[in-house]
Amino acid sequence: MTLLAGRADLDQSPTFGSGGTEPYAAALRDESAVLYLRNTTAQVAAAAPMDAGRWSAGADATDLDVLTGAAGPVLDIGCGPGRMVRAAMDLGLSAIGVDVSPTAVRIATAAGLTVLNRSVFSPMPLEGGWGTALLLDGNIGIGGDAGALLVRCAELLAEDGALVVEVSQDPDRDHAFQGTLEDAQGRSSGVFPWAEIGIVPLRSRAGEAGLRVDQDWIRDGRWFARLVRR
Template identity: 50%
Template sequence: MSIAELGREATFGAGGAEPYAHALRREGRLTLVRSDASGESSGSHGEGSTEPGSGDYDLGRWMAAADDVDRALLAAERGPVLDIGCGPGRMVEAGIALGLVALGIDVSSAAVAVARNAGLPVLRRTVFERLPRERHWGTALLLDGNIGIGGDPVRLLSRCRELLSATGAVIVEASPRDEADSVFSAHVVDDHGRASSDFPWAEVGADAMARHAASAGLRVDQEWRIDGRVFARLIRA
């Protein structure tokens, strides 16, 4: 897929009123809203019941430096590190500070601009394109709900497996709802009511992670919870 084709893809926060790009310029919050009429909202702006935190994105945290949880996660892994859906690049910056070779990829031109302005190595690219170091990444990151990218967790994890070295690992941040396991159409809304176009997304909790990993040729090596966040370390089966 070319950069020109990226602009036609339905991706997180893009299209419509471009709330993600606006929020990156001034922080604030984004809320993920399920667009299908029968689905329930994952955030406070949609109709129906809500699940606190499962679809609420704090741009202040994304724009800030990595926190203790983020740094501890990286300190336990080996490089090189690929951050998939890196946003403004906090994990790339943290990896480099720990002495790791790190690269971020994101489809948002606004996010890539923020990261590059900070001097970080980030490419505007989708994970499904050809990437540097194919089959040689020590760690691939899918944090901040990025297991949802593309609305197909098995396809995404299968692609991550292709990118890893023989001893590499995928670190996935799961939904705080253990029972979550759904694929849906969604859009994001910012604090000012600006909405993006719809895009495919997924939500995967701890209960379904092992099953999706197995379908992608991976297995859960470790699972842990800290500060309300849920993580799984996936390695080759």
Template identity: 80%
Template sequence: MTMLSPRPAVDQPTTFGSGGSEPYAAALQNESATLYLRHSVGELPASATMDAGRWSADADATDLSLLAGAAGPVLDIGCGPGRMIRAAMSTGLAALGVDVSPTAVRIATEAGLAVLNRSVFSDMPLEGGWGTALLLDGNIGIGGDAGALLARCAELLADDGVLLVEVSPHPERDHAFEGTLEDTQGRRSDVFPWAEIGIVPLRARASAAGLRVAQDWRRDGRWFARLVRA
């Protein structure tokens, strides 16, 4: 198991959907199911349209297929209200979620799920001991630097651990930007760093983080990759 030195205190940037009129928190409380991820500069078209209702629903068949053969314990990074934690537990796996949204964490914990309200870049339980880590629903974009996020995940995984990543449906996509989240009522969050990455640049970023893409596949319009230690 990898032993890490204490992390220095750093100023935390604004995170996904936070600040402003809090559209992400509102969506999780069923006020608006559709969210638009936009570039912060100008009135450019949405980079992605998100169905927040899916995050709060039960895991679907595609979600469940990701856990087939998975080893525990499972860490869901950017877990939201916890659908993948519930799914992992339903298969008998120990699971923990981490999310920066107090609203998401409150919803998950009130449902009896184990979720921590913190950044994945903060100190975590079981450093170097996670059997499976999840970066789904665009969460490879957390922090706006996919390479740094993959390196952090490599620190968290056990030697034989697996990282499951959902990538952009556009294989060459490699875009880091300052974004905002907006709902159908025009409520916007503060600006936050985000990234979108496809399978091609993911391979290079993984290699730099000491990981490799062992498998990638598409299902139900989504594209996934299974990463292991190089």
């Protein structure tokens, strides 16, 4: 498979929380919502809870810490309703978001934010010119191929740009799977490709994408890494 063909497959693959009865779209309207990410390929399909309400709330101290020293323009990949876009703008940075959920984009644009309804693997403005790109809230899992996503992010960054990734709390985690989203009301999404990766395999994948981990840190139980060009 060529890189171009692989990118087309990722661009057209089912996306996070889409299909089915759309629990993700419903959760975006409810700051108390909890979603469950279920690995459908596991022998025992355990479901991991996700604090979906945080995505629709304002940026907290940990979110703001991610933007310390960030250079604009900022691209938030998988931005949801746009809390990090708003946070970056409040810090005086130019910022836009990108998300595949029409509901998320409608909420963000209604709040006056610039958010594009498309896949990160689609053509983007400022290709090769972003000062900072964000992959938070598990969004390193987009497309189910962390390596391909890092390559794409490297293409988007300016020469001196940085990518901030939120990684798994398990440093050795490196798992791609087919997942679904469920909520407490029993609504379930369609099946979509997803991935989870910790700091150890991220270092290797970053190198393959022409990036390196410049620093990593843990705050409030969340683990982050800052990647720059090698």
